[in-house]
Amino acid sequence: MTEKESATENLISDAMATPSPAKSMGEPGITPLSPSHIQQEETDQVPSGPSFVVVVAIDFGTTSSGYAYAFTKEPECIHTMRRWEGGDPGVSNQKTPTTILLTPDRKFHSFGYAARDFYHDLDPSESKQWLYLEKFKMKLHTTANLSTETDIQAANGKRVKALDIFAYALAFFKEQALKELSDQTGGDFDNNDVRWVITVPAIWKMPAKQFMREAAYKSGLVTRDNPEQLIIALEPEAASIYCRKLRLHQMIDLGTRTTQNGHSPTDNVGGQMTPAKEHGRRNRQSRTFMVENVIGELWSELEEGDRYVVVDCGGGTVDLTVHQIRLPEGHLKELYKASGGPYGSIGIDYEFEKLLCKIFGQDFVDQFKVKRPAAWVDLMIAFESRKRAAAPDRTNPLNINLPFSFIDYYKKFRGHSVEHALRKSNVDFVKWSSQGMLRMNPDAMNALFKPTIDHIIQHLNELFERPEVSNIKFLFLVGGFAESPLLQQAVQVMLQGRSRIIIPHDVGLTILKGAVLFGLDPSIIKVRRSPLTYGVGVLNRFVEGKHPPEKLLVKDGTRWCTDVLDTFIVADQSVALGELVKRSYTPARPAQQVIVIHVYCSERENAAFISEPGVRKCGTLRLDVSGTESGAARREIQTLMQFGDTEIRAMAVDVATQRTVRASIDFLSH
Secondary structure, eight states, X not given: OOHHHHHHHOEEGGGTTSOOGGGGGSOOOOOOOOOEEEOOOGGGOOOOOSOOSEEEEEEEOSSEEEEEEEETTSTXXXXXXXXXXXXXXXXXXXXXXXXXXXXXXXXXXXXXXXXXXXXXXXXXXXXXXXXXXXXXXXXXXXOXXXXXXXXXXXXXXXXXXXXXXXXXXXXXXXXXXXXXXXXXXXXXXXXXGEEEEXXXXXXXXXXXXXXXXXXXXXXXXXXXXXXXXXXXXEHHHHHHHHHTTOOGGGEEEXXXXXXXXXXXXXXXXXXXXXXXXXXXXXXXXXXXXXXXXXXXXXXXXXXXXXXXXXXXXXXXXXXXXXXXXXXXXXXXXXXXXXXXXXXXXXXXXXHHHHHHHHHHOHHHHHHHHHHXXXXXXXXXXXXXXXXXXXXXXXXXXXXXXXXXHHHHHHHHHHSSOHHHHHHHHTOTTEEEETTTEEEXXXXXXXXXXXXXXXXXXXXXXXXXTSGGGOSEEEEEEESGXXXXXXXXXXXXXXXXXXXXXXXXXXXXXHHHHHHHHHHHOGGGEEEEEXXXXXXXXXXXXXXXXXXXXXXXXXXXXXEEEEEEEEEXXXXXXXXXXXXXXXXXXXXXXXXXXXXXXXXXXXXXXXXXXXXXXXXXXXXXXXXXXXXXXXXXXXXXXXXXXXXXXXXXXXXXXXTTTTEEEEEXXXXXXO
16 A cells, blocks of 8 residues: 555544544544645735734733834834833833732732832732732743643732733733824724734743733733734744844944944943934824834845844743844744743842742741732842842942831741841851841852853853854844843853844843834744644554554554654744645544544654653644535545744635635643
8 A cells, every 4th residue: 555545544543542522522533635735935925914004012021011013104113112100210111010910809900010019008908908910921831731720829829810810911001002002193093903912932832822812812902803913923033023123323242342322331231212212203202102213224234144043031031043034135034943941030039039048947938928928029129129230240249128027027937136047047148237238249149140041051052052053143132131241241251252242222122122023024034943843643554564563453454553643843844934734634424513633742853653752732623614514425624734923823624615614723721
């Protein structure tokens, strides 16, 4: 029997090898016909959907969030927040903390600085009833079986559904943005005229991306009937799109430490806006927004085929993406699948917490967080501002204010003073000052950075050793954590001049601005790499010597091999935008209404069976074939899957009637 005939005889293994939850919907025994891979022509692009008046991007960060927008008629003008109400002195307030406050009856109250300030001013007896949440975005990365039921813990220990929290946050940004757009245009701005973009880390798995989309549906940002209105953008890709448009006055070159607009390299990189950009503001612009003009030739030094790395260092994750530029349009091609990990700047906060536990005891710190949640938040805010002052060449100590309630509660809890605890703890380089502060020697502060920075450097080292990551012309350091002089120095030492390190001036807003540009032209990234191998389990004709004997199944006299992974796409494979993987399936019975196919994934490129270690069931392909019945003896449902975008999509057609079949891939149901 030829390979092709055996493919035509293939059966989805779920029918026999494992009992399927889909039994009640009819036997899921379906037959894949010959597989194929379709490369779409440039002219044959996926339809872009309706046209929008404006693109609004939401950078939903672990530690801070913000939004920016551009009108499609003026794509070169990106509007970003000048400042948020209630911002901290000395910190660029163009984003607001990712903090959310719910009333005691779990209704949305406020977001950002407003949530923080209101919570801070509550009486301690009251604050225990309110639900205050921060740094909750990482839950989507760290939860193994993420679902719409996943919950997260508020500062007072109460648990609340993660989907509700994300939906509240997105609804807040929707309201802010539509109000701003209405002010700008002088009338009520219609949400249908907005294309929304939400940024997520590139290393996030499909369930987390789908979770963000579900939250957007729940928030009313977009509807399920119009999924095209929302684009999920990958953070380092957005940064990459913005970085290739940078002009010399908008960045710092760490190698030469020069800039061209009178900014010295030691100025706060993410700090105040440059006069050149102020000059670009429009008269019709509102008091809180500023417009940046990003038109201009591609950065003169980038040539066809140039490769560069974007290192996106955020609060929660560090994401690395390798891109190659294609001229004249400046399209981008991903050279190696996105990598990174949970090594964002909140790792430093955890180290600080560990230090407090070492000095004052884990039992006290745990108790204090629950009994005085608002005071704990204050303490971490105090630490945040000192954390920003850490630098390699710093010689004088850093003082961290301990809230009065910390000192007071500790005395009640232990029966002795905070000062006594410090003397007894033998922690080097941390002293008590008579003004009620922890005095940290610069070495002690730098030690808090070390584990996180070491992780990032180790990851960069591994990346640069890969053959596809050679001859890197530039390394763009972006994200809020990129402002840290300690991180900048560590990256410089590691690279030893192998490529130039470039930091955009407004490094914390790079992703936000790039996300707007991506929303204006989502086809700008032409080639991506698949992060995982994806496929379905099938039965193949058993071949002696090729297939393991324990996989043999004899049915009606025919010898089958069970658990074969029919691969759609392999890990790190190049996939062009619009490239489709085609499979045809046949319902087991004419009356079958729904076909349910389990999708498997693996980090390995050469996985052969769904039963191998590291291959796991990760999703469900669901084909609703009701209403497409025809008189044909054998129904063929042709399924097209698209892997070259930021999300995996599925489309399906009943071949005999040419009617569209409702197809969906679900990564959240277990």
